[in-house]
Amino acid sequence: MRSHHDMGGRPAGKCEPSEHEYELWEKRVDALMMLLSDKERQLLKVDELRRNIESLGADAYDRMGYYERWMHSICQTLIQRGVISIDELGRKMAELEARDGRA
């Protein structure tokens, strides 16, 4: 069975020429990808980026925004490679949530 991301030729709706102004956080996700995958760092291969996006379930894939899928994938890759741990990420996110809450 082909997986959900492999969409070529499937029936689908009308194309709406929609535009989208990228938000700063989305550009920063892109920046993370560019930096982590460059020659100097080599902490992310495009195949890892794709694998961790393509292994999302169909429902999550459709529900998530484009850069949300990227962010999920970059995060998974960094954990799989041991660059960051789930624990330290959880602590950092809780810290940021508390900081946002106070702001």
Next chain:
Amino acid sequence: MKQTDEADSRGYYRRMQSAIEELLILKGVFSGADVEREVKAMDSRNPGRGAKMVARAWVDPAYKARALHNGSAAAEELGFAVGPLRLIVLEDTPRVHNVIVCTLCSCYPRMLLGLPPEWYKSSNYRSRVVREPRTVLQEFGTRIPDDVEIRVHDSTADMRYMVLPLRPAGTEGLDEEQLAGLVTRDSLIGVAMAKAAAQA
């Protein structure tokens, strides 16, 4: 305060981005300045780069031949870094119209055109343009005559396409810069033609 699931999810990934950026800066993987530099660099990439290549190819047959032979080298020639991706330039002719897509994700000639438009990443475009390109192009307001073949090119992570659209009629008197003004982003993707001379 009640929030929709969607808003929650957006906040979650945004926070994840900040968290990972902060962690990686703390670990010395990169600096905050590196991130700012990448954001600026992506902002500077826009379809004007592709338009410059097309206008040069229209006025300089030798450049056009080089661009069709090796798109990456032709882009570098005009000072646009392509990096490790292979760029292939597809020439439209009176008999053949080219259009690009990435059915598997959203691969796009981002080094020349910047980030892709929303619709390019949509499941509707990715699913249908390979099966019924003529109809999809009509949805963009572009009618390709029945006797013109449409070729759809599916990009990959390592290989990106850009269309070299037909030079519009009546543009013999225009200089390179004016010609570049006729080349829109959508004409570089292939869902539109270059603008007519009067629209310059």
